[in-house]
Amino acid sequence: MLHALIMAGGSGTRLWPLSRKNRPKQALSLFGEKTMFQITVERLHPLIPIERIHVITNEVMAEIFKEQVPDLPEQNYVIEPFAKDSGPAAALGIAHIYKVDPEATIAILTADHHIGREAEFRDVLQSANYVAHGNYIVTLGIVPTQPSTGFGYIERGDVLNVAHLTMSENSSSPQLPHHAVYQATRFTEKPALDKAIEYINGGKHWWNSGMFVLTAKTGLAEFTRQQPEFAQAIRRVIEVIGTEAYADELQRAWHIAPKKSIDYAIMEGAQHIAVIPVEIDWSDIGSWASLLEIMSGDIHGNVVLGDHIAIDTNGSLVRGGHRMIATIGVSDLVIIDTTDALLICPKDRVQEVKLIVDKLKDRKLDIYL
Numbered sequence: 001m002l003h004a005l006i007m008a009g010g011s012g013t014r015l016w017p018l019s020r021k022n023r024p025k026q027a028l029s030l031f032g033e034k035t036m037f038q039i040t041v042e043r044l045h046p047l048i049p050i051e052r053i054h055v056i057t058n059e060v061m062a063e064i065f066k067e068q069v070p071d072l073p074e075q076n077y078v079i080e081p082f083a084k085d086s087g088p089a090a091a092l093g094i095a096h097i098y099k100v101d102p103e104a105t106i107a108i109l110t111a112d113h114h115i116g117r118e119a120e121f122r123d124v125l126q127s128a129n130y131v132a133h134g135n136y137i138v139t140l141g142i143v144p145t146q147p148s149t150g151f152g153y154i155e156r157g158d159v160l161n162v163a164h165l166t167m168s169e170n171s172s173s174p175q176l177p178h179h180a181v182y183q184a185t186r187f188t189e190k191p192a193l194d195k196a197i198e199y200i201n202g203g204k205h206w207w208n209s210g211m212f213v214l215t216a217k218t219g220l221a222e223f224t225r226q227q228p229e230f231a232q233a234i235r236r237v238i239e240v241i242g243t244e245a246y247a248d249e250l251q252r253a254w255h256i257a258p259k260k261s262i263d264y265a266i267m268e269g270a271q272h273i274a275v276i277p278v279e280i281d282w283s284d285i286g287s288w289a290s291l292l293e294i295m296s297g298d299i300h301g302n303v304v305l306g307d308h309i310a311i312d313t314n315g316s317l318v319r320g321g322h323r324m325i326a327t328i329g330v331s332d333l334v335i336i337d338t339t340d341a342l343l344i345c346p347k348d349r350v351q352e353v354k355l356i357v358d359k360l361k362d363r364k365l366d367i368y369l
Contacts (some may be wrong), residue, residue: 003104004048005093008057008111013354018340026111027064040111047122056093070075081254087265088257098216108212116281128175128213134165136274141206145152147196152208160211175231183272222266287350288334
């Protein structure tokens with residue numbers, strides 16, 4: 001059966017000052033009444049029922065998420081001892097799902113994506129589910145709209161003949177996919193602009209969405225092949241899930257876990273990777289500029305949340321809620337007002353917000369973090 005593993009441990013430093021340690025972006029309502037976590041869970045219905053949705057996060061965030069989605073079973077939360085990047089987190093999540101369903105297929109997703117075409121997204125997951133049963137790790141490649149330097153890229157190879165896949169044992173995969181499926185030949189991290197332009201012009205590269213579909217067995221096998229010491233420890237964790245020995249065994253595993261993203265831990269070196277190109281109105285909510293891209297602005301291109309009076313103001317994001325914000329003669333600004341901090345910056349420099357967070361840490365101003 002198809003399960004979902006939602007990765008929800010990121011800090012969201014580029015969305016400061018709204019995103020904080022104890023309330024990161026996944027728990028926030030950024031562009032509506034519902035939080036990003038609530039939206040992520042709801043978009044999976046009816047394809048994946050809530051009892052097969054699992055969340056890997058930290059203890060503090062788990063308590064917040066339980067309030068936001070009370071129907072999600074408590075045992076479906078997998079708690080990291082401490083942050084160690086997405087590779088170990090994915091391995092631990094896969095381990096827990098394998099424990100309850102050794103034949104599971106898992107869609108590894110994140111809680112900080114906007115997906116406008118949700119029905120198409122679920123349809124793609126069904127196609128990826130089929131291919132994953134052929135012992136492939138399937139990634140969703142976002143058809144690029146511009147030569148972005150902010151995303152990793154996936155290079156496609158030949159078309160994959162899905163009708164001739166050798167399906168895994170005990171496979172209960174759905175019908176043949178009607179989406180195009182390709183061999184993936186290479187992952188490339190965020191490139192320089194000239195290289196990104198080359199990728200777009202070549203037509204063989206898609207953005208790496210960070211969404212993967214694989215069987216639990218394939219995931220554990222790849223960790224065993226590429227991260228053998230850690231994988232051996234995770235196998236011991238699987239044996240003691242639900243027992244008093246679990247906490248100690250997990251701590252031992254976590255201390256030897258590689259601090260690597262899932263891409264570096266297993267995806268780039270995986271033996272069989274497939275990619276399905278998708279156009280699902282996707283955006284990685286990685287900075288304040290993302291909201292300008294996905295939300296409808298006024299006639300002057302301004303996106304406003306809260307009380308705002310504008311005179312000669314264009315192309316700006318204004319988020320308040322605590323006081324009236326007035327602007328005169330400004331363009332292309334991001335203004336984020338909270339009860340204890342105010343951010344003002346050009347929208348083409350929002351990626352640098354994390355530098356503010358770094359300075360706050362250096363100055364030990366934890367009250368603002």
